[in-house]
Amino acid sequence: MAIAMEENPNPMKFTKVFKVEPEMIDDNHHFNNVWSVQWIQDIAIAHSDSVGGTELMKKLGAGWMIHVQHVEYKNQAFLGEEIRGTTWVDAYGKVACIRKCKFERVSDGKVIFESETQWVLVDMGRGRPMAISDEMKALYRE
Numbered sequence: 001m002a003i004a005m006e007e008n009p010n011p012m013k014f015t016k017v018f019k020v021e022p023e024m025i026d027d028n029h030h031f032n033n034v035w036s037v038q039w040i041q042d043i044a045i046a047h048s049d050s051v052g053g054t055e056l057m058k059k060l061g062a063g064w065m066i067h068v069q070h071v072e073y074k075n076q077a078f079l080g081e082e083i084r085g086t087t088w089v090d091a092y093g094k095v096a097c098i099r100k101c102k103f104e105r106v107s108d109g110k111v112i113f114e115s116e117t118q119w120v121l122v123d124m125g126r127g128r129p130m131a132i133s134d135e136m137k138a139l140y141r142e
Helices: 033-051 053-059 134-138
Strands: 014-019 062-073 082-092 096-105 111-123
Touching (some): 033 062, 033 096, 033 111
Antiparallel strands (some): 014 082, 062 111, 082 096, 096 111
């Protein structure tokens, strides 16, 4: 299902540094892809917390749910490396937004992976999508 989107003018970028821990290493001795999805969620929540979006979402009785997610892996990451994640809300539709993320190795700036996620705002009481208010959109703009 395609959702019409409009670009978010002046999106506020948010950055957080992650570290590759022992439990994140797979049998191939590098960062396991399962953790990238966790980091995408973690940075989205941290961004929302930092601007008051989580508080507003709870006040509205809403929650964000993933509808579509695309992750592109570009380089490997290894134990002990620091990875800088940057995220921003790139576009809005009536009930959904597109959030982009880029995760790059701090030591050399190489991009480890990038993502594009379509999040839908859901009325948790009804279990149905709900309109994203202008108040919510404004939280994620410079």
